[in-house]
Amino acid sequence: MVPAPRTAIVLISLSFIMSPQMKDGFSLLLLLFNNSTSERWGSNLSSQPLACYLIPLRKEPEMPEKYAFIPSPELVAQSNVQKFMNHHRIKDYHELVKRSTADITWFWEAVVKQLELEFFEPYEKVLDESEGIAWAKWFVGGRINIAHNCLDRHDRSERRDRPALIWEGEDGAVRRLSYHELTEGTNRLANALKSLGVAQGDRVGVFLPMIPETAMALLACAKIGAIFIPIFSGFGPQAVAARLNDGQAKL
Structure with a gap:
């Protein structure tokens, strides 16, 4: 008869909240050691059959109730x-959903x-899957610039003074930038990048x-054809x- 294997270490972690009124709790960590195994592994392991550690914890804050935003019929219509x-x-x-998935070529061209997106060079084909779906090519032959379509064409139209970006900070501060203001800031940064x-x-x-200048940086890179590497603050x-080394960042 083969004897059952002997457990060398067992870790049991239990969290207790002392009462609903208390914000702090404790985690009870129990370490059970087998004497013979601890001797074989060395003196780093305690030979005591039971070691208890009481670790203070913070109670997780209660999450707010879930809510849903339901737009008005007027907003939906616009x-x-x-x-x-x-x-x-x-x-x-x-x-x-049915039409967009049944004919994805029709959907994306539509x-x-x-959106009246402007191509510098027209595309020859919407979708090319000749090399397999994993290597699909979209709008083959076309050349487009995101910054031009997001900013420049609006700055030259009646939309130039309309809000392009509305930002609200954690302290409640609000900044509103029109298409013209966002275009100017992006152009200044694009020229600065080129000068470097x-x-x-x-x-x-x-x-x-997450501030308005981050959007300007992204669009400035797109304007001059550089690749934007976002680094989480x-x-x-x-x-x-x-990330900078792996991406081979020049700046």
Whole structure:
């Protein structure tokens, strides 16, 4: 008869909240050691049959109740999705999903036309799956610039003074930038990048929180053809360095 294996170490972690009124709790960590095994592994392991550690914990804050935003009929009527559905006589959301998945080539070309995206060179084919779906190519032969379509064409139209970006900070501060203001800020940054030697295909690491200038940095990189590498502002030095080195950032 083969004897049952003997457990060398067993870790049991139990969290206790002392009472509903108390914010602090404790975690009870029990370490059970087998005497013979601890001797074989060395003196680093205690030969006591039971060791208990009481570790203070903080109670997790209660999450707010879930809520849903339901837009008004007026807001829905003004949305791009509703305008798209009206133009193509799509009666509801379920029909939209069905048509968009049944014929993805039709859907994405229709979206491009609906948004009036401008190509510097027209595309020859919407979708090329000749090398397999994993290597699908979209709008083959076409050349487009995101910054031009997001900013420049609006800055030259009647939309130039309309809000392009509305930002609200954690302290409640609000900043509103029109298409013209966002275009000006993006152009200044794009020119600064070029003066520092950044050219098409170069990588630019951006270490910024979620502020309007982050959007300007992204669009400035797109305007000159550089590659934007976002660096989360909560990363430590080693994590930041690893991403900049792996991405071969020029700036």
